[in-house]
Amino acid sequence: MSSASGEPKVQGRDIPNRRVVLNDISQLPSEYSTTPGGTFFSTTPGGTRIVYERNFLLQCRNSPLAKSPPANMLEIPGITSPAKPGVKENGDHSLKSVKEEKAKVSAEDAQFEMDI
Amino acid sequence: MRVVKGRTGNKAKRPHVAGVKMTDSRLKIEDDIDEDQDDTFRPAPTPGPGEHPLQFNYSIWFSRRSPKNTTYDQSLKFVASFASVEQFWSAYSHMTHPGDMMGHSDYHLFKEGIRPMWEDDANKMGGKWIIRLKKGLASRCWENLILAMLGEQFMVGEEICGAVVSVRFQDDILALWNRTASDQATTTRIRDTLKRVLHLPANTVMEYKTHTDSLKDNTSFWNTDKFI
Structure with missing residues (x-):
């Protein structure tokens, strides 16, 4: 639409990514929402869903705010x-x-x- | 049409239980609740710096059956709302674990704005998965269930409404409520995630009940659809 009217196109940005090589099936995380090598972003593509793994939530238990x-x-x-x-x-x-x-x-x- | 008032409004009209010997300790405890407290809904605070916000705000409710709570609605008490991981721990760490609760009691952890009732707009087309637990497992399983819910492990969009743990005489029961009972892709995904996060054996019988059916037979855990 914008190019038709001669305005400059909005520059897109690449989605940041990182490549993790798995040598064995056992290295696959057991949880659907976890990516190999740990959860990269705590948001999902196409949205900003805030995802936390159990271990992370348990760590926050010790926060002074939770005391x-x-x-x-x-x-x-x-x-x-x-x-x-x-x-x-x-x-x-x-x-x-x-x-x-x-x-x-x-x-x-x-x-x-x-x-x- | 009749208006049922909450406990503060009912104070003067509460039926007198003379002649009933209160040998059951849960009745005594129920009677100890300070009637002047504000048990109406209060929204969660905005997460402050250093807090980890949750995808949704949630509310904790508590209910306990007693002779003077003649309806479920009357027995339902709003406890606290939270919007961050830290706020969750702040409330959860200062509440008795389900395995240590007495009597016919329930915790309800629902998205803020959804009342843990079949009739709520978010629930009325929905249903719930039910998992019956042997005594002794409730505290651990409840924690695993709610951590999965708060951390958005179910990956079913807006479908999750809330989770309930019900402490009963024989067993303890977990339930996870979703919005659309007829959405089989969603309910199947929830079931599989439940099995995973609760470490349930593959052959565990899973039960689903629509809230429409619960409204019809007026029971929570009877006449369920069983899936193996």
Whole structure:
């Protein structure tokens, strides 16, 4: 279209690639979404789907950002906070931040309205 | 038409259970939930610097059957939403693992905006794969299932709606919900990926149930279609 009207064509860019030689079938990754030699880009051709392998996700478990519970997590005894004081690990920690956040939010129940 | 109110609205009207001796510990625990908490949906925070965003935002829901939760909708509690890998771990690491949960309880991990209900617009044409687990396997299998979902390992476009782990008396049950029950290419691909990520033996019987059928017989795990 643009060339017909005399405007310069948009310059395309090559998709970056890398060649990995496999010597044996056992070197093929077991997961569909993994390329030989490790996942190259975390996006797929034709889109920008964000793909993570299990091992990578597990590594992120140790991130400092993951050490404390979300500020506004619902407090459910035995599930997100201890059933009894001192029963579950991290209990005091999560209890405190949930309580702090709780003061800020009003207890409206619009979410649970439905027609039956 | 009747409007069912959530637990905060129901507080005063909750049926009195006098005469019923609450020997079941799960009833006591359910009663401990602070009624003044906000259990309505809250969107996930935008991922900050250093966080790894997910393809989709997800919400965690919890449900537990108890005498006072007369409907499924009433028993369903929104716990937290997350938009990044780190936010996921932040919530997940501070929740009891399914294998340690008591009673008739479920975790639901669904894409933000989809309620874990058959009737939701995203679910109503859909269905779910069901995997029944012997006791003792739920925590590990649930983690493998949700990591595969969050990491977009199923490769079926927008088809995945969410995952459920249901802790029951005899066994524990995993389910993975997708949008279009009639799309056989998608359901087959999901089934094969499930077998792979959960390390299921090749001869594992896989069960599929459409939500239309669930609405008809009002059960989640009965009358399923079995595939070997």
